[in-house]
Amino acid sequence: MSRPTTVHVLRHFGLALAHLAVAAAVLPLSGCSGGAASPTAASPAAAASTNPQQAARLQFYRREVLPTLQANCLRCHGGMNRRGGFNMSTRANLLQGGKDGPAVIIGRPEDSLLLHVLDPKLAADDPMRMPPKGDRLSAAQVAAIRKWVADGLVMDR
Numbered sequence: 001m002s003r004p005t006t007v008h009v010l011r012h013f014g015l016a017l018a019h020l021a022v023a024a025a026v027l028p029l030s031g032c033s034g035g036a037a038s039p040t041a042a043s044p045a046a047a048a049s050t051n052p053q054q055a056a057r058l059q060f061y062r063r064e065v066l067p068t069l070q071a072n073c074l075r076c077h078g079g080m081n082r083r084g085g086f087n088m089s090t091r092a093n094l095l096q097g098g099k100d101g102p103a104v105i106i107g108r109p110e111d112s113l114l115l116h117v118l119d120p121k122l123a124a125d126d127p128m129r130m131p132p133k134g135d136r137l138s139a140a141q142v143a144a145i146r147k148w149v150a151d152g153l154v155m156d157r
């Protein structure tokens, strides 16, 4: 680490983050989890630097999830783009969600809007079907996103 002065601060953040992630996974915080703002304060990447499980999950995100989002979602929900009021560039944005509220309930993909819009049962003309036009994600791509949400939504920032 080139910035030793920040190391122990990051470690504390990482620890706090781990506790919050566990709490979020164990407690049905759902609806009022506007409070989920707190786990976003620190980068999960910081936790990944000290925790092998977090590191593996970050790798999973980078290899199995991010390329799918880049190819299918980010042109409308990345960078400065927020169709439906929704941006998915950062964990904080995903937890905040768009006009319909939080897009992800950590640890509960079945209750997460992010997975609902990917449901293959949505009609082709359903406005909530994502991506709105063209091919839907493959079952394997959706499964990877489901696992990513179930395993804590670990991502770079």
Ligand code: HEC
Pocket: 069, 072, 073, 074, 075, 076, 077, 083, 084, 085, 086, 097, 098, 099, 100, 101, 103, 113, 114, 117, 127, 128, 130, 131, 132, 133, 137
């Ligand atoms: C061509 C642009 C476009 C692409 C590509 C796209 N979306 Fe959307 N997305 C929209 C629009 C427009 C809305 C608002 C739909 C509505 O409310 O009628 C939306 C809404 C959403 C919402 C709901 C936000 C809210 O709070 O209502 C989620 C979640 C979402 N998109 C996820 C995704 C995912 C995941 C992908 C990639 C698989 C994706 N989108 C790809 C345009 C896009």
